Structure formats: structure tokens, C-alpha cells
Amino acid sequence: MSSDRLALITxxxxxxxxxxxxAGTRVPVSVVLDCIAAGMSPAEIVAEYPTLTSEGVQAAAAYGALLAREELVPLGPE
Incomplete structure (x- = not known):
């Protein structure tokens, strides 16, 4: 994740x-990721959470991708 995007996550x-x-909001990254997972577009997410920007949505997605590289979570029966 670029340092510009990283600066948008606090x-x-x-x-x-x-x-x-x-950054600058009280909107958790997890909420943005839930919205993306539900199929919402960045524009829909920003409309739902007006304190966000499309750059903030992109930063949340990038942060989630970074976390996914760091930890493996079992998804199926073992």
C-alpha cells in the first residue's frame, strides 16, 4: 500500500x-470493507457515509488487502 493511502488510515x-x-472520520475500515463485500460501489458508500471520500474507500480496500497478506484465516472445515 502506498504511503499516501496509508496516511488515510488511522x-x-x-x-x-x-x-x-x-482519517478525519469515525468510519471504521471494517464498515467500508463490509460495504464493498456487500457489492456497494465507492459512490454508494460515500453517499451512505458522507464524511468519506472515494480515496478513503480505496484506502480501506488497500488496507484490507494488506491485512489479508499478513494473516491466514481458515475458511472451511478442517
Whole structure:
């Protein structure tokens, strides 16, 4: 993830218990990723959460991709 995008993701223990959020908002990255997973377009997500920008949505997607490279989560029966 580029450093420009990384700057759009912040954590602060005083904001939403330290969850990763889009900078300048109280919108958690997980909420944006849930919206993407539900098939919403970036424009629909921004319309639903007006404090977001399309760059913030892209940053959340990039952050999620970065996390997916870091940890394997079993998805099926073992």
C-alpha cells in the first residue's frame, strides 16, 4: 500500500476503541470493507457515509488487502 493511502488510515485509542478508521472520520475500515463485500460501489458508500471520500474507500480496500497478506484465516472445515 502506498504511503499516501496509508496516511488515510488511522488508529487512536480514544476513537472507537482504537479501531482502524478513515482519517478525519469515525468510519471504521471494517464498515467500508463490509460495504464493498456487500457489492456497494465507492459512490454508494460515500453517499451512505458522507464524511468519506472515494480515496478513503480505496484506502480501506488497500488496507484490507494488506491485512489479508499478513494473516491466514481458515475458511472451511478442517
Amino acid at each position: 488508529t487512536d485509542p480514544a476513537v472507537l476503541s482504537g479501531q482502524a478508521v478513515i
